[in-house]
Amino acid sequence: MHEGARLLLELGGIVLGLGLLGRLAARFGFSPIPLYLMGGLAIGQGGIAPIVTSEDFIEIGAEIGVVLLLLMLGLEFTGRELVASVRSTAPVGFTDLVINAAPGFVGGLVLGLGLTGALFLGGVTYISSSGVIAKLIADLGWLANRETPAVLSLLVFEDLAMAVLLPVLGAIAIGGEFSGVVLAATAALVVVALILAIGARHGDRISRAMFSSSDEVNLLTLLGITLLVAGAAERLSVSAAVGAFLVGIGVSGEAVGRARTLLAPLRDLFAAVFFVFFGIQTDPRALPGIAFAVLALALASSVTKLFVGWWAAARVGAGRSARLRAGVLLVARGEFSIVIAGLGLAGGVDERLGLLAVGYVLVTAVLGPVAAKIVDSRSVSRPGPRPVGEH
């Protein structure tokens, strides 16, 4: 009984704290993700107020958070959109993958994380945060700008690349014999391709069969299926995150709009718990030691993202200021960098990976939006007041 009271008190304090942090972030127009991570740092080992009882619950919540993050990401896109985006952005998309994973990979090798650790750090620096970026585009009113479709297509490409990379990285993290890794990775890729193909062809029919007119039934059905598939994927070492992502893509069509509105609040809660948990696992006392490495990574990978954005916008015929906007948009990293780092840690990669990922996301998730706002205020004032009598 005493234990129960303590658990509720701790959880209440944490969730309320997250609410306050979210409010603070909204006040200044920033993503709350860096604040959630810092909140986690504060209540974890070596933080200012370490929690005691609720860690188990938070760990399970974090697991569900990853699953919901990826499910919602999958629901955002239809199979057809994915195919169209890959076709139109393939050259930029592959360049994006190579030159943005490079700083993380090289940095990982230099820091001595080992080959596996370096691969994961490459994943962390590669993937931009579609959550942070989508919010920025909406807040700044950039949706109608010429470069925006190119940016969105690139994000879709990245998300799809992640669906392919996560199982491969997962197989590598588990390690074992080389042939075993190749076999597991191949099996994972075949499953991914199969589900994508089914989703693209029969997504409408599947969702029609799944959804009823009752919101409650829909919520339970979709959540149940997702958790089952995620669990099965985890069992097959494909990673639960990928399983959830594939369920999201497989379920498409009209009914998806409802599913999104039903799941969004759940996702918000558990994703916040996930970020907190990641912060809890990280010992803030070790952060100063890697500050230089984090800043160097952030700087290098911001330059490479700027280049990719610039090029993607130039390809659709946008002018210089539009290219700059596309570049700064892509700088922000967030939820998926943390997901990748979490997968690495679960696979037993050097613990500094988590530390680097937290520091890296803290820097880029703030730097990206700030840079975007500066660019926006400049481009708005640029035309200047018209001289009197021009008309």
Added chain:
Amino acid sequence: MTEIERTNLPGVGTRFEFTTGDGRRIGVIHHRSGRREVFVCPEDDPDTAIVTLDLSDDEAHDLVDLLGGSRVVENLSQLQHQIEGLAIDWLTIDPHAKYAGRTIGDARIRTRTGVSVVAVLRGDDPHPAPGPEFQMEAEDVLVVVGTPEGITGVRGILRSG
């Protein structure tokens, strides 16, 4: 017909746009939620939207109406044209008139002159908005609205015996 460009916005919806005669890029974003966003770019920077306008489904339809797609608006604008030369008159039916004892429809007043009979006064009883089946009698007073020329025409019709 203007050439309309269609762009897919993954995860958001679809964007339709075209360039106007004076070189401005304007367009509409259809969000999957049904929301519509109208945007306008300045002449000197076709990449950047300066005006964006959020519209709900209903508001979007209202805007389409205002832009001239519906009959209601056409009628409204016709009415406005007439206001400048609008006249109202009271015409008494002569007992010897051809149409005394016959209906408004028989006289084909609106068809021939464009003038509307908005009311008929019979003694102290007003009969507002009479239909074409309304039977006119001697000494009835017709309240008519139309152009001065049209009303002159009606006077002629009612007098002609």
